Amino acid sequence: MPSLTPLHETYCKWDHSPPSQADLLEGLAQLFSTRLGSVVQDLIQVMQREMLLSIFGVSTKKSKQIQDTAYINTVYQLTYGALQKYGSELIAPSLRQIINIFPDLHDKPLTPSLNFLVGVLNGILGDYLLKEHNPLALPMVLYDHYGAIQQGGLNGRVVIFAHGLCMNHHDWTHSSYAGIGEKLLSQRDNNTMLYLNYNSGRRISANGRSLSKALQDLVERNPRITSIDLIGHSMGGLVIRSALFYGKQNMQQWFHMVENLVCLASPHHGAVLERFGFALQEKFGNLPVIKLISHIVNIRSNGILDLRHGSVRDDDWEHNDARIGLVDDNRKPAPLPSHINTYFAAGSVELVINKKRNLPLKIIGDYLVSIKSALGEHPNPRFQLKLPESHKAIFYGLNHFNIQYHPNVAEQIVQWFYPSQEDLKQEQMNKYLIKLESLQGIVET
Incomplete structure (x- = not known):
């Protein structure tokens, strides 16, 4: 039978x-x-x-x-x-x-x-x-700050959190810390905290498209929403970047309502351990143990595969069938929207700032994502996600998993979202210098 x-x-x-x-x-x-x-x-x-x-x-x-x-x-x-x-x-x-x-x-x-x-x-x-239409496959759902499915009308400023791979909407708090959402609520700025839950085994670009549609539906049902802030941890940051890419491409209303984007330990240029596993397989693939491990490791979702280089667009993967071996970085650029204040945070297993830190620790970063990848830095200008230094932060002594709820991170996000007058003046100066640098580049060309 x-x-x-x-x-x-x-x-x-x-x-x-x-x-x-x-x-x-x-x-x-x-x-x-x-x-x-x-x-x-x-x-x-x-x-x-x-x-x-x-x-x-x-x-x-x-x-x-x-x-x-x-x-x-x-x-x-x-x-x-x-x-x-x-x-x-x-x-x-x-x-x-x-x-x-x-x-x-x-x-x-x-x-x-x-x-x-x-x-x-x-x-x-x-x-x-x-x-397989298995009922375990998670739909994309927004929850409120108290763990219930989001219902009812929304107005004012809305902050949306997106979790990382294999995680869920409960992971933004910890028994010892109230979390970023609680810190933002204490600002009394008419904030609403929403927490996304989604199937992290899907393609990042598929989740990005779904999120873009969900946000468009949200603003259409709630016309009194005035602005949107987006905070993503790890893969969640890439899903948000993908949603922004397709939101702009499809000229959706929600895209123009986004004011701030924060990515916490997001592998914008790939996760070290994902690529390391493929490199080992390529170098030592003839060893029997490595062969067995490579086949077992290959049993994993497309979402995990997208973390190899930080793919956020459909055309990064749709013509590439390779699932094993060290695959070249064939990504297409996905620049950050210019109208959004974007901030990147990286974690480091080092306990203190060390300008002469050795290469292994620099690569390891927070155990899963290197500092350079989390800060959007890349040797290829096509992939660089250029941000002012004031929009970057490295948290020493924080690993990949506690960076998403630690009070130091929450405090930094509050400073980014609610800058002082002095910070605003410095921000204007930074934008002026970046614009001047671009014009100089054009003249030299």
Whole structure:
């Protein structure tokens, strides 16, 4: 009997509401009872082949012949069949039985712990979940400052936060710190804090387009909104930049209402560890262990792949099918909108400022994103995201994950959003100098 597709399962979620606890159980049941594409099969075959090549010294041609023999195929099918049978006939029915026994799970939202689980699954398998219509695939939703889905009218200044890969809308606060949103609310400037939750396994440019549409819908439903500030952490900063790119391209109203953009530890020119893994694979790919690891690492979402170089446009990836090996940086420029005050913040594992800091620490940055990448600095002028030095900040002693809620970062954002008269004068001078520098460049050309 052929394996069931999600359309044949107990139910399939088609609306755009966040998953409930029942959706979580059903989504897990579907993962256990349907094939993860060809991922598991391919991985088993790769492991078999590497054992034949590396341990037994069999040639590539001979290993293929052995794997194609009827006996090996039978063993393989029995092994994989047993795994499928165990998942579809035991685990999946058990999960669905829980839903039947407790029907109120359909009305129960995910707890913070379950949101964490679903966020991680979306970061790793989000594109697969979406393709298979799995109810675990997260829709793009805006939440208010108190964790409820945004409803009702909005007016005045709106601040929107976008989380990073495998994270969720709860990650902007910490048990020890109130967070950036609370700090901004204390300014009493008619602020509204909204927190985006989205499927971080999708293409960054796909999420950027979705965010652009969501923001356009928001301002159309709330004509009393006067301005928008955008704050993104890690991948969230790239999603916002993508939304700005497509918002401008499509001449949408919300684009012209944005006053400030803050990117916290966003890999504008790629994440170090993503490229490092591909470089290792390219250099040492003939080692059996590295080969196995490379195939396992290759089981990851398109969103993660976009972090390799910080891709924010569709045409950065749509003609590039390569998923393994060290792929060249084929990005197209995505300049920052000139009318927006843009600020970049980077974290560093170093505890103090060190002008002579060694290269490894400089590259590591906050463990995941280098300082230069987070500050938009690039040796190629086409990709440079030029900002005044007053619009950049490095936070020493902060890693990639605590930079998004630390009080020092919150204080810096308040200073950026609410500058003193002296800061405003300096800002005008900086803009004048940048304009003068551009004119000099034109004259020299």
